[in-house]
Amino acid sequence: MPAGFAEVSSKVAQRCSELSHAGSLDPSHAEVGTGTAGKVSAGEFVRIQLRVRCERIMEARFKAFGCSGSIASASLVSEWAEGKTLEEADSIRASELAAQLELPAERRHCSSLAAEALHGAIRNYREKHRLGEKLNSMVNMGGR
Amino acid sequence: MDHHATTPVDPRVLEAMLPYFTEEFGNAASRSHSFGWRAEEAVEKSREAIAGLIHAGPKEIVFTSGATESDNLAIFGAVNFLAAQGKHILTCRTEHPAVLDCCRSLEKRGFEVTYLPVDVTGRVSPDEVRAALRPDTILISIMAANNEVGTLQPISEIGKIAKEHKVLFHSDASQAAGKIPLDVDAMGVDLLSFTAHKLYGPKGIGALFVRRRSPRVRLTPMFFGGGHEGGMRPGTLNVPGIVGFGKACEIAGSVLHEEASRLGEMRDRLHRGIVSELQEVRFNGHPELRLPNNLNLSFSYVEGEALMLAMDDVAVSSGSACTSATREPSHVLRAMGVSDELAHTSLRFGLGRFNTREEVDYVVGRVVESVKKLREISPLYEMALEQKQASRAGGLR
Numbered sequence: 001m002p003a004g005f006a007e008v009s010s011k012v013a014q015r016c017s018e019l020s021h022a023g024s025l026d027p028s029h030a031e032v033g034t035g036t037a038g039k040v041s042a043g044e045f046v047r048i049q050l051r052v053r054c055e056r057i058m059e060a061r062f063k064a065f066g067c068s069g070s071i072a073s074a075s076l077v078s079e080w081a082e083g084k085t086l087e088e089a090d091s092i093r094a095s096e097l098a099a100q101l102e103l104p105a106e107r108r109h110c111s112s113l114a115a116e117a118l119h120g121a122i123r124n125y126r127e128k129h130r131l132g133e134k135l136n137s138m139v140n141m142g143g144r
Numbered sequence: 145m146d147h148h149a150t151t152p153v154d155p156r157v158l159e160a161m162l163p164y165f166t167e168e169f170g171n172a173a174s175r176s177h178s179f180g181w182r183a184e185e186a187v188e189k190s191r192e193a194i195a196g197l198i199h200a201g202p203k204e205i206v207f208t209s210g211a212t213e214s215d216n217l218a219i220f221g222a223v224n225f226l227a228a229q230g231k232h233i234l235t236c237r238t239e240h241p242a243v244l245d246c247c248r249s250l251e252k253r254g255f256e257v258t259y260l261p262v263d264v265t266g267r268v269s270p271d272e273v274r275a276a277l278r279p280d281t282i283l284i285s286i287m288a289a290n291n292e293v294g295t296l297q298p299i300s301e302i303g304k305i306a307k308e309h310k311v312l313f314h315s316d317a318s319q320a321a322g323k324i325p326l327d328v329d330a331m332g333v334d335l336l337s338f339t340a341h342k343l344y345g346p347k348g349i350g351a352l353f354v355r356r357r358s359p360r361v362r363l364t365p366m367f368f369g370g371g372h373e374g375g376m377r378p379g380t381l382n383v384p385g386i387v388g389f390g391k392a393c394e395i396a397g398s399v400l401h402e403e404a405s406r407l408g409e410m411r412d413r414l415h416r417g418i419v420s421e422l423q424e425v426r427f428n429g430h431p432e433l434r435l436p437n438n439l440n441l442s443f444s445y446v447e448g449e450a451l452m453l454a455m456d457d458v459a460v461s462s463g464s465a466c467t468s469a470t471r472e473p474s475h476v477l478r479a480m481g482v483s484d485e486l487a488h489t490s491l492r493f494g495l496g497r498f499n500t501r502e503e504v505d506y507v508v509g510r511v512v513e514s515v516k517k518l519r520e521i522s523p524l525y526e527m528a529l530e531q532k533q534a535s536r537a538g539g540l541r
Contacts, residue, residue, distance in 0.1 A: 008453060016453055022521040040524060042471050043447050043488030047523040063523035067449040071521070 009102035012072040019071070021078035023061040025049040030132055031058075033125025037116035038066065044110070046074045048117040050081060050089075052125050057081050057089055062117075069110030073097050077114040090122050145507060146459040147342075147437060147496035148291050148319060153388065154344040154497070160391040161346065164384035172381045173372060183383045190390025197393040198317070198336060199327040200353050206373045207386060210350035211318040214337030215242040215285075217352050217377060218314045221363030222283050222335065223250060226312070230280030234311075236260040236268045237479035238292075242337075243285050243316055244475075260286075265430035266295030266480050274305050284313045288320035288331075292463065292476040292492055293429035294438025296324065303332015312361060318342055322396030323404065323435050328353055334361045340385065344497060345392030349385030352377075407495045408436040410504050414493060415439055417508030422515055428477060428490060437495040442477075442486045443511075445525035446518040451491060454514035458507050463490035 027034045031051050038044040044066030051059040060081040062074035076097055081089040097103075097111035153161075164186065172187045174180025191202040208214045223233065235247055237259045247257040258276045260268050268286055277284075284306050289296050299315055306313035314335035317326060322343030328336055339350035354376065355361045363376055370378035396403075419425050424444040440463075443451060448462030463474035473487030482490075493507070519525040 013453065013456070016450065019517075019521055024526060036523070041484040043473065043484070044471070045523060063521050063526060065445060065522045065524045066447050068453045070447075071450055 015072035033121040035117040035120025037113040046117045069107035073111040073114035148494035161388040193390040193394040211339035212242040214352035218335040219246040224364035226282040230282040232281040234284045238476040270301040288317040293440045294435035340389035346388040404436040421512040439493040442490040445522040455510040461492040
């Protein structure tokens with residue numbers, strides 16, 4: 001067995017036990033943005049989903065295949081994102097997650113994955129939203 | 145249930161050791177007084193018991209600090225002694241790092257190493273061993289039983305090939321000793337590493353079997369400074385450790401078959417219990433030719449380290465480690481053709497002498513509960529369910 005598991009902090013252990021904000025949102029819904037990060041073959045894949053209304057994140061949910069650090073980071077980033085505006089959430093950094101969870105240096109990439117998935121979800125929502133607006137304007141133009 | 149990593153000291157072993165820390169504290173090399181004589185007598189009695197476990201002669205046992213040192217002494221000792229005769233070494237991809245790292249170090253010194261592949265069950269093919277031999281091959285090192293999946297290698301067949309070609313044959317038997325019958329002559333090994341702490345003895349004491357006849361194996365020592373252990377491993381002997389190792393071997397030999405049968409039954413109970421409650425659990429290893437106490441399973445969609453943490457009151461090992469940005473799964477599972485994705489989901493269970501059926505049932509419950517919980521939050525599991533639903537819907541059309 002591979003040796004040298006990085007230490008797991010009590011904060012990580014607690015998050016993995018509670019799994020707060022775990023779940024799914026319907027990715028086809030216009031208000032939902034989905035972001036993913038990581039590679040399954042590398043043993044880690046994180047998905048963050050956001051339900052957004054008027055630029056504010058009403059709900060954030062995660063699913064994660066990965067070590068305890070990845071799961072805890074995805075849970076924490078979802079908790080932090082909820083209630084924030086998209087702009088505020090976009091400024092959440094991996095280093096902040098790592099510090100909050102007391103991740104050792106070997107596990108810093110776990111927080112990077114969570115942040116990357118969150119930023120991806122924000123991008124995805126914005127793209128969908130822009131597309132929606134474009135479609136609406138085209139429909140309105142056609143109606144004239 | 146992580147007895148491949150280490151085992152508790154059997155109370156009978158501890159009892160045998162205790163006097164050698166206090167009243168019987170003599171140095172076995174002190175020839176001038178009774179403290180030394182009694183220590184030496186205890187060492188030699190233990191040496192016989194240790195040799196007996198592998199059907200060797202007592203003079204063929206060299207004490208070391210453990211299996212890693214035994215592997216180092218066997219490989220470097222043999223290769224350094226035989227360097228003028230050749231530069232090729234044969235081993236396999238699923239060896240313990242104690243062997244693989246020695247080989248990599250020798251590669252840096254100009255030796256050439258062939259790392260033989262294994263089949264899907266983790267077995268090396270004797271035919272491939274034969275085919276890989278070269279005129280300049282000086283050493284074959286193939287483990288007796290794998291530490292991750294418990295697969296037993298065809299040691300006696302490889303031993304015959306080594307004999308035919310007059311190539312020294314080393315085997316790391318750290319996991320096999322005390323678990324399955326070992327006979328150095330039947331195996332055809334010239335060097336065999338094993339250690340006390342894997343068979344309910346103390347940590348810090350191991351042995352290397354070094355064949356004394358047909359052929360008489362010569363090693364270049366790695367340590368210098370005294371004539372202990374025939375000059376092959378100088379240093380004051382760890383008398384309490386050796387006494388404990390001897391007692392542990394004596395007990396292991398006397399209960400070998402009975403214990404193997406009991407552990408095999410409990411291992412199968414664990415396996416049955418888990419697969420009766422969970423789907424998509426893959427067994428890794430050989431269905432029959434394996435250690436009686438080993439079970440290695442992959443739980444699709446759930447990463448191994450997270451699973452270990454989810455059941456933190458159960459001691460197991462994982463084939464996945466989160467220690468760096470680049471995450472390498474188990475080299476053993478990879479060599480067996482297990483995908484990286486699945487290798488990251490593996491757990492190793494190692495049952496031991498003091499485990500009970502009640503503990504097995506408890507572990508079944510904890511594994512099932514934890515896997516279900518983690519699958520609930522696994523995006524891979526969700527995707528797999530969606531795919532199944534889609535294909536079912538497609539089939540209904």
